[in-house]
Amino acid sequence: MKVNRGDVIRINYTGRVKETGEIFDTTYEDVAKEAGIYNPKGVYGPVPIAVGAGHVIPGLDKRLIGLEVGKKYTIEVPPEEGFGLRDPKLIKVFTIGQFKKQGIIPFPGLEVEVTTESGRKMKGRIITVSGGRVRVDFNHPLAGKTLVYEVEIVEKIEDPIEKIKALIELRLPMIDKDKLIIEVGEKEVRVEFNDQNIDSRTLILGEILLESDIKFLGYEKVEFKPSIEELLKPKQEQEEQTKETKETKEESAIEKSTEENKPNEE
Template sequence: MMKVQKGDVIRLHYTGKVKETGEIFDTTHEDVAKAAGIYNEKGIYGPVPIAVGAGHVLNGLDEQLEGLEVGEKYEIIVPPEKGFGKRDPKLIKTFTLGQFRRQGIYPFPGMPIEIETESGRKLKGRVLTVSGGRVRVDFNHPYAGKHLVYEVEVIEKIEDPIEKVKALIELRMPNVDKEKVIIEVGEKDVTVDFGQLLDEIDKNTLVLGEILLESDLKFIGYEEITFKPSVEELLKPPEEKAEVVELEEEVSEPLVEKAEETPEAEKKAEEPAEETEEAPEEKTEEPEEVSEEKEETKEKAGEEAKAEEAKEETEEKKPKKKTTRRSTKGRKTRRTTTRKTTSKKKTKAAEEKKEGAKEE
């Protein structure tokens, strides 16, 4: 027969009672729980997997599992100091009845209550007496000072390394499908991959499970433990929003530059168009005859052109505006009109001279 040693992973059936009263307060048997009135619909019944000596059960029971044989039934007595502790008189407190009634609570003997201390710690207690406007509450554990009796049976001693890891996962995360967990074990290292279960397990539950599981795996002898995903990866905040912002910044910058360049491009596009429009206006046909009046007109036109050029040079130093180009165009048109008017006057004068000569 195999005997249980510290560090072994086993499956254990047990039922715990209070020696003084025979009250059953804990069990792994579903039928016993129902008979005792402590059945929990959300509870998981059946042999519980534990690592002997790791503190997975009450200390007084854990210590006495060593040396037991697999398949045998035993009765183990746990003294108060190794069970739920001795009763502490300091944990019995007295309150006024008004303190309860102001919160809508009407206490009575045996009533379970819970209060929160100034430090935020929650204490569970039980009302002992209610008299004279005073309420005495005991915050000791209900089984403090009691001797406990455990009926135990070691169902199995697990030898296979991978099955040991699965058993500990079952202990810490009983609702997880162990068959979807990928486990790789070496002599002193182990890798546990929960990747296929990420959509099935709450992240916080997985984080807590990995922290507790790491402690258990170290206890049974593994030195290097790797989880996929790791606790750090599970706790890392999502970066999707940050990536979107960065992408928007990268796209928006070139668009801004392009928008800023557009006015200059429009100016360049406009300049050749204006020159093209002005070019035909400068080509003005004049009579072949050149008289003194024509030369004077040309000189005046030249002086006006120089004045206009000087003015344009001054205006070019200033920021270019579309209004400046329009005014320049207007001036050139006026000059052309002057030239045409002068030519008509000269032609008319020549005709009058010819008519005068014929009359003579």
């Protein structure tokens, strides 16, 4: 079974820098611990992606097409298809005073967030501190690097509802999937999240990304409950609406029970 563009699959992978062998990303918990990149809040195990949707870097994404499920591969990605080439213009010079005003003592290797004159915030890494000047590199740490991925195609998901669940797992891994109600039609998808213990801002961002992902699969209409519009309402208004919905459901259940238990009249 081969992988095609638009397929929803699960993959395991480990990414290394070709020149040094340094591991920078992996789905294996034990590998992450050995490499010193383990994140206690991270989610490890086969990751779901939609092939061609940009869930992984472009050079890896396009090279997944044509691979076979159940097999392992070594894939090399050049810099221009990974995190880009290094741009000398992204190396900026600041004064030490600019950092000290923010309570930062600059030293090589320190990762910093700098606000430019235009008000834009940029993350970079200090590369030198000399003569009262601080040079900061705003290139991605992997820019200019050739990357090597060891990839295993674990599964190709065929069931439409399981595809949607997989995309939700990708975008909102903290969601309780047992509470989800998913309806999939020929051209439309409806997802009801119900009482999830999740920040509304996180859910809003997740819904925005999910809508794009689901439409990539070919669906034309995507509906969420609660919708983004509902989540943007003031918290008190949200709570009142949730209470009304709950009361309506309870009333409907009582009416149904009463109707079912009503004695037959001859």
